[in-house]
Amino acid sequence: MSKTISSGVWPTMLTPFTENHQLDEPNLERLVDWYIGQGVHGLFAVCQSSEMFKLSLEERVLATRIVVRQAAGRVPVIASGHTSDSIEDQIEEIKQIWAEGIEAFVMLSNRLAAEHESDEVWKANAERILQAVPDVKFGIYECPYPYKRLMNPALLQWCVSTGRFLFLKDTCCDIQEIKDRLEVLNGTGLQLFNANSATLLESLKLGAAGFSGIMANHHPALYVWLTENWNTQPEKAEQVQDFLGLASAIEGQYYPVDAKYNIQLSGIPLTLTTRVKDAAGLQTHQRTLVEQLKRYSDRLLAELT
Numbered sequence: 001m002s003k004t005i006s007s008g009v010w011p012t013m014l015t016p017f018t019e020n021h022q023l024d025e026p027n028l029e030r031l032v033d034w035y036i037g038q039g040v041h042g043l044f045a046v047c048q049s050s051e052m053f054k055l056s057l058e059e060r061v062l063a064t065r066i067v068v069r070q071a072a073g074r075v076p077v078i079a080s081g082h083t084s085d086s087i088e089d090q091i092e093e094i095k096q097i098w099a100e101g102i103e104a105f106v107m108l109s110n111r112l113a114a115e116h117e118s119d120e121v122w123k124a125n126a127e128r129i130l131q132a133v134p135d136v137k138f139g140i141y142e143c144p145y146p147y148k149r150l151m152n153p154a155l156l157q158w159c160v161s162t163g164r165f166l167f168l169k170d171t172c173c174d175i176q177e178i179k180d181r182l183e184v185l186n187g188t189g190l191q192l193f194n195a196n197s198a199t200l201l202e203s204l205k206l207g208a209a210g211f212s213g214i215m216a217n218h219h220p221a222l223y224v225w226l227t228e229n230w231n232t233q234p235e236k237a238e239q240v241q242d243f244l245g246l247a248s249a250i251e252g253q254y255y256p257v258d259a260k261y262n263i264q265l266s267g268i269p270l271t272l273t274t275r276v277k278d279a280a281g282l283q284t285h286q287r288t289l290v291e292q293l294k295r296y297s298d299r300l301l302a303e304l305t
Contacts, residue, residue: 083111103137160188218294
């Protein structure tokens with residue numbers, strides 16, 4: 001394979017909305033600049049954190065266009081967004097989003113076969129897509145919605161054999177499974193990016209390429225520090241890992257509203273509006289937790305740098 005994806009931190013990007021639930025283009029541009037200012041190595045646009053199942057195809061294409069344009073080559077951009085059920089419709093979605101200049105299109109593992117269908121069905125549908133868009137490079141995201149379909153080592157080996165896959169957003173949250181996957185991927189062009197904060201450091205030691213998870217919307221610079229320094233500053237890396245693992249417990253609180261609140265605290269004037277949750281549902285004590293998390297994150301980063 002002639003091309004690889006940059007290692008490091010790839011945040012699963014949020015989508016800013018106006019108060020009336022329209023795409024907030026100026027704040028999406030500001031958000032791109034904020035991520036890049038935090039030192040991230042790439043941007044994963046139009047994903048589950050972006051509320052892609054609540055975006056029209058026109059909005060998914062527009063969001064991709066804005067992110068690519070605003071990134072302006074400073075970091076690479078990948079994107080997903082094939083939310084349709086039929087493979088034919090997915091191919092059209094892939095074509096339109098790929099045309100915006102992304103590095104790879106990230107396929108959702110659950111879009112290529114129904115929950116009850118076999119890996120053979122998955123491979124057959126994947127092959128249809130690969131043949132329909134021969135110039136596209138791909139990633140895989142084990143998206144939990146509408147159901148989570150994990151990639152076993154044999155299926156990953158098939159993906160490697162195609163020479164078309166560069167990126168795996170791993171959501172298995174199992175360090176032994178991650179180890180087994182990395183043994184298959186070692187020396188190939190397909191790199192594993194862990195989405196689970198608790199297992200991140202151990203996965204980096206095993207050969208994972210980096211992090212691509214929702215907590216990079218809360219304190220991306222700490223994930224950047226860990227992925228860049230874990231091997232040269234092992235004692236500090238253990239301390240940072242302990243914090244990141246514990247802090248990730250906030251994932252179950254009120255995402256993505258709480259992450260938008262954290263970014264508000266960083267000075268980006270986006271609203272708390274989402275299409276998946278009522279912003280008013282972020283309770284006072286939950287706001288306090290986000291504020292405490294940000295203060296502690298900022299102090300820890302200052303100590304490291």
